[in-house]
Amino acid sequence: MNLTGPALAEGPETARIRAFLEGAGAAGGRTNPAVTVTLPVGDDAAGFRPPDGAQVVVSCDASVEGIHFRREWMTWETIGYRAAASALSDLAAMAATPVGLVVAAALPPELDVETAAALGRGVGEVSGRVGAEVLGGDLVASPGPAFLDVTVLGYAAAPTTRSGARPGDELWVTGELGAAAAALSDLERGLEPDPRARRAFDRPRPRIDEMLWLRDRVRVHAAIDLSDGVMRDARHLAAASEVALEVEADRLPAAPALEGFRRAPAGERLLLAGGEDYELLIAVPSGAMQGTARAFAVAFDLPLTRIGSAREGEGLTVSGRSNPALPAGFDHFEAGR
Amino acid sequence: MNLTGPALAEGPETARIRAFLEGAGAAGGRTNPAVTVTLPVGDDAAGFRPPDGAQVVVSCDASVEGIHFRREWMTWETIGYRAAASALSDLAAMAATPVGLVVAAALPPELDVETAAALGRGVGEVSGRVGAEVLGGDLVASPGPAFLDVTVLGYAAAPTTRSGARPGDELWVTGELGAAAAALSDLERGLEPDPRARRAFDRPRPRIDEMLWLRDRVRVHAAIDLSDGVMRDARHLAAASEVALEVEADRLPAAPALEGFRRAPAGERLLLAGGEDYELLIAVPSGAMQGTARAFAVAFDLPLTRIGSAREGEGLTVSGRSNPALPAGFDHFEAGR
Known part of the structure; x- marks a missing residue:
């Protein structure tokens, strides 16, 4: 562990490490009273x-x-935020309470103290939001592209896995989908994204609080975070649980920022296959969400939407069309990816 | 976490992940009966x-x-071994029992399945040696130089820190010093290292078992692993403990592989400032090692050597000369680095 305090020899690396830690600390945020960070x-x-x-x-x-x-x-702040948010989202999927994270970063030599500080601010912003502390890490110089690795640590009495979905379960999803993918699609074409899409892309929320709330009220059989898009992540859940999943495309909660794409097959693709929303896909027993979904929406000002179900079998089926104008060739999504 | 089993979609990345995990698993080794890997x-x-x-x-x-x-x-096996050994050595310094590790690797596209498998074998070799499991990780493609980040996890009832050394303590060091630095020095000059030096460089041993044995017999006040060389790491220990440390150069246990360098100032430099030995520098109360050092040497077939002491003050002093032919200019080591 090389993210250290005053006991380290001075030098350019130490200066960057200090800047990173100060950035992370300045972001502040809540801490978790149930956990003692002993060292x-x-x-x-x-x-x-x-x-x-x-x-x-x-x-x-x-x-x-x-x-x-x-x-x-x-910005580097956003790069740090997104890297940490993506890792923390895995804790959300497990219904784990975050404790902290360690960050390894390899930065090209021209990236200075301000880069390290901005990275730290971004990591600290999202960590502080969910009650995780920056526990340490390693900052090294690299002649290549910048590299970030965020390891997150949390705890749970009984973590939720991907493998517990059963035939008859309902499939639910938190929040709205497709906004991050819409922003990415615009960025790739050199366009400035819709501000709502840009916000979803830059500052995704790991659904930690939401998942802990749900876990306390509903028997959650299985969960996975949507980092790779509904299609792909639902396939992972189906495979791990050894069930077939059916997703009703018309039920998918499309983000308003997708409107500009809505008339084109591209919109459907972003909704189904776009990743980085970091919402949660959850399997619960049939009827278990009765009343809870509405309370969830009120508690978090966030939709919780039933999008399908599990049955005996394997693989994923997508039924319905959220966009009736879609060409038949779009069936390749149903056939697999 | 993307180091996953059969539930992942197929593809070149999945193939490399599988190869890495199979490599790590094939290396085998002991597991820790006190720990339950639940997931x-x-x-x-x-x-x-x-x-x-x-x-x-x-x-x-x-x-x-x-x-x-x-x-x-x-080899890639050695690269994996050394990356994991270096991280595990930090657990040794804390007197922590290893549980497992997560590995993030960014590999250039031309590095194939065999590279991933070799990395896995190296990581698995040293992990299995100390009872750590490969818990997961992330393998990604990168256009730049290869990058490895190993995060190690362990536990301790009362971890040893760098900050507990007190005036009057004795300073001890495990093993022999300078062999890894000698190998590196030869490699940098295009020479094939002495086989003993090459072995020390390629397969450093994290002193986990040694430290746990010591901790059970002696009150260890402070410890640090020698990743950056005695001079630099002793300074870290002195600063963290707010004491002055005096190292007697003549007492330093020079590795036999240093012999070839012994007549030159370069040998002294390798001994004092060469890193990557991953031996431990330990502060214990005066007299505490009475009898224990010999038992240690018998138990581990490894020397345990008193090299100095702590007193009130700050900083590091190196006294004596292991090589009397050294020029006076060599004093810069004593003045600080």
Whole structure:
């Protein structure tokens, strides 16, 4: 662990590490009173004590400049925010309470202290929002594209997995879909996205609070976060649970920012296959959401929508058409990807 | 978490992920009966349950091709081994019992399934040696130099930190020093290293078992692993503990592989400032090692050597000369780095 405090020798790397940590700290935010961070940043390793009986949940998420993000599309603050949000979203899917994260970053030499500070602010912003602390990390120089790896740590008494969906379950999804993909599609074509889409892309919300709320009220059989799009992630859930899933395309909660794409097959594609919404796809027993979905919408000002169901079998079927003008060739989504 | 099993869609990335995991699994090794890995590789996150009362200890270590390793100097197996060993060494310094690790790797597109498998074998070799499991990770493609980030997880009832050394303490070091630096020095000059140095460089041993053994027998006040060389790491320990440290150069246990360098100032430099030995520098109360050092040497077939002491003050002093032929200009080591 090299994200350390005053005990390190001075130098350009130390200056960047300090700037990163100060940026993350300045972002502030809430902390989790149930967890004791026993060893914060500054030693060979960091330490924390999870509540008795809890298991530790860990995941990591790597992103590379030019592949997963582009400097010309967003600030370094946004790059840091999105990298951490993507990793934290995996904790949300597991119904885990976040504790903290460690960040490894490889930055080209020309990226200065202000870059490190901006990265730190972005990581700190989303971490503070969900009660996670920056526990440490490593900042190194690289002659190649910038690289970020965020490892998140949390705990849960009984984590939710992808593999618990059963025939007869209902499939629900939090929030609205497609806005991040719409922003990405515009950026790729050199257009400035719709502001709502830009916001969804820049500042996705890991659905931590939402999932913990749901877990306390409903028996959640299985969950996965939508990082790769409904189609692909639903396939993962179906495969892990060994069930068939049917998604009704007309029920998918399309983000208003998708309106501009709505008349074209591209809109349908963004809705079904666009990723990076970081909403949650959840399987619950039939009828379990009775009353709960409305309470959820009120509590979080966020829709919770039933989009399909599980049955015996395997694979994914998408039925209906959210856009009746779609060409028949669009069936390739149904055939698999 | 994207290091997943059969539930993932097929593709070149999945093939590399599988190869990595199979490589890591094939390396085998011991597991830790005190820890339950509740959720292995294959979901959004992995999970484990530490023993009651333990705190979780976490650290990460990043390395970049061309900066921290070079393909022409070692196999991908060795690259994986060294990256994991370096991270695990941080757990050793904390007197933490390893649980597992998550690995993020960015590999250039031309690096194929065999590269991923070799990386996995190396990571699995050292992990299995200390009882850590590969819990997950992320493999992504990158147009730049290869990048590796290993995050290690362990637990301890009371982790050892860098900050507990007190005036009057004795400073001890495990093993022998300078062999890895000697190998690196030869490699940098295009020479094939002494086989003993090459072995020390390629297959460093995280001193996990050694530290846990010591912790059970001696009150260890402070520890740090020697990743950056005795001089630099002793300075970190002194600063964190707010004491002055005095190292007697004549006492430093020079590796036999340093012999070829012994007549030159370069040898002294490798011994004092060469890194990557991953031995441990430990502060214990005066007299505490009485009898224990010999038992340690017998138990691990490894020297344990007193190299100095702590007193009131700050900073590091190196006294004596392991090589009397050294020029006076060598004093810059004593003045600081």
